[in-house]
Amino acid sequence: MNASSLEREGGPYGRTLHRRRNPHWDFLFEKPNRRIAQVKRTARATHDFGHGFTLPLEIYLSSDTTALLNTPLNALHLELGARMVPFAGYSMPVQYPMGLMAEHIHTRSEAGLFDVSHMGQLRLVGTDAASAFESLMPVDVIDLPVGKQRYGLLLTDEGTIIDDLMFVNRGADIFVIVNGACKVNDIVHIQARIGLRCQVIPLPERALLALQGPKAVNALSRMVAGVEKLVFMTGASFKWQGADFFITRSGYTGEDGFEISVHHDHVDAFARALLAQSEVKPIGLGARNSLRLEAGLCLYGNDIDTSTTPIEAGLNWAIQKVRRTGGARAGGFPGADIVLGQLDGTHALTHKRVGLIAQERVPVREHVELQNMQGIKIGAVSSGLLGPTANVPVAMGYVDLASSGLGTVVNAIVRNKAVPMTVSAMPFVPNRYYRG
Numbered sequence: 001m002n003a004s005s006l007e008r009e010g011g012p013y014g015r016t017l018h019r020r021r022n023p024h025w026d027f028l029f030e031k032p033n034r035r036i037a038q039v040k041r042t043a044r045a046t047h048d049f050g051h052g053f054t055l056p057l058e059i060y061l062s063s064d065t066t067a068l069l070n071t072p073l074n075a076l077h078l079e080l081g082a083r084m085v086p087f088a089g090y091s092m093p094v095q096y097p098m099g100l101m102a103e104h105i106h107t108r109s110e111a112g113l114f115d116v117s118h119m120g121q122l123r124l125v126g127t128d129a130a131s132a133f134e135s136l137m138p139v140d141v142i143d144l145p146v147g148k149q150r151y152g153l154l155l156t157d158e159g160t161i162i163d164d165l166m167f168v169n170r171g172a173d174i175f176v177i178v179n180g181a182c183k184v185n186d187i188v189h190i191q192a193r194i195g196l197r198c199q200v201i202p203l204p205e206r207a208l209l210a211l212q213g214p215k216a217v218n219a220l221s222r223m224v225a226g227v228e229k230l231v232f233m234t235g236a237s238f239k240w241q242g243a244d245f246f247i248t249r250s251g252y253t254g255e256d257g258f259e260i261s262v263h264h265d266h267v268d269a270f271a272r273a274l275l276a277q278s279e280v281k282p283i284g285l286g287a288r289n290s291l292r293l294e295a296g297l298c299l300y301g302n303d304i305d306t307s308t309t310p311i312e313a314g315l316n317w318a319i320q321k322v323r324r325t326g327g328a329r330a331g332g333f334p335g336a337d338i339v340l341g342q343l344d345g346t347h348a349l350t351h352k353r354v355g356l357i358a359q360e361r362v363p364v365r366e367h368v369e370l371q372n373m374q375g376i377k378i379g380a381v382s383s384g385l386l387g388p389t390a391n392v393p394v395a396m397g398y399v400d401l402a403s404s405g406l407g408t409v410v411n412a413i414v415r416n417k418a419v420p421m422t423v424s425a426m427p428f429v430p431n432r433y434y435r436g
Contacts, residue, residue, distance in 0.1 A: 120183025159335020212257030254295025296426030
């Protein structure tokens with residue numbers, strides 16, 4: 001559903017938004033010449049780029065009658081020879097002439113630059129902003145120190161995951177980044193739930209870059225003095241040639257790196273300056289997917305969605321002690337009884353997300369059925385490919401509790417053939433975040 005249909009149909013919360021029009025929300029109700037594409041989510045289908053690399057079909061296909069939006073770097077992507085595909089309603093680079101495998105390896109060894117400007121950015125402003133935002137998620141927002149970043153989960157009233165996100169306490173506001181495919185609905189949800197307690201200000205004028213890899217700090221610190229002082233999951237404001245930036249030391253690859261928020265008027269010049277650094281190459285969505293999977297990080301829509309709870313997804317670590325049973329601010333978030341019950345063992349947990357490594361060199365992809373050794377279905381793969389760095393087929397999937405123990409062997413049914421896979425710890429490649 002696009003923004004105009006939310007206003008027209010009422011959305012779940014559209015009528016409220018229509019009555020209480022906020023100038024910060026105009027971008028949701030514009031009727032641009034290029035409408036946001038409706039990405040087709042087709043189960044059991046992928047697009048194969050060779051070498052065991054695949055992307056979910058929803059990344060690759062959209063209606064051929066609906067134009068796509070462009071990020072501010074579209075011209076640069078075309079200039080660099082990118083192969084463009086529909087993703088989250090945008091035309092996005094899936095790979096460059098270097099190719100997926102080389103892009104993945106370069107990011108692990110040098111520094112890769114990703115355009116992630118399709119993602120949603122917003123500010124929460126007001127004295128009650130932290131408490132209000134905390135009421136939507138099972139995480140500690142109130143006690144997060146200024147300059148620190150945290151992973152969060154928006155939940156339904158049933159305790160399932162609407163979206164995962166990152167947020168930073170900037171002192172004057174809470175800066176939030178949400179997934180591109182979910183951003184319109186996320187912003188509507190946040191506004192409907194807490195819009196009377198704080199200002200919810202979308203930032204459609206901001207572009208977002210991710211610079212990832214062990215040499216990302218070398219390249220970025222040449223251009224922006226002081227970024228090298230950041231440590232993992234911290235952020236601060238910086239300037240470059242008079243332009244304002246907000247930079248966090250975080251990312252989606254398992255490597256050291258940065259995410260860089262900048263006004264779209266300045267992003268092209270900044271991206272070109274980064275690409276002029278010897279360590280930096282442009283990287284597309286294909287390698288981003290393989291990098292995050294090796295790092296054991298969830299992809300919303302594949303590994304987590306509104307059918308999974310944080311506990312089923314193995315995201316227990318994202319729920320701080322203060323929000324758990326017995327904590328000073330236990331519960332008080334949507335679905336708390338279910339989520340905390342699963343965490344405490346008082347509510348039945350029937351399946352959970354696990355890591356899987358194939359014992360044969362056969363890539364195992366999303367939606368593939370998983371069976372136990374007696375041939376009984378026990379779950380399905382949610383993400384999978386041949387890991388370029390791990391050099392083995394790796395996957396995530398959901399299995400029943402009896403099959404979830406480390407070392408358990410299960411069978412993935414690939415083209416009617418049983419491929420043995422071992423339940424394994426994640427990440428599949430050690431993370432290399434810079435913690436100081």
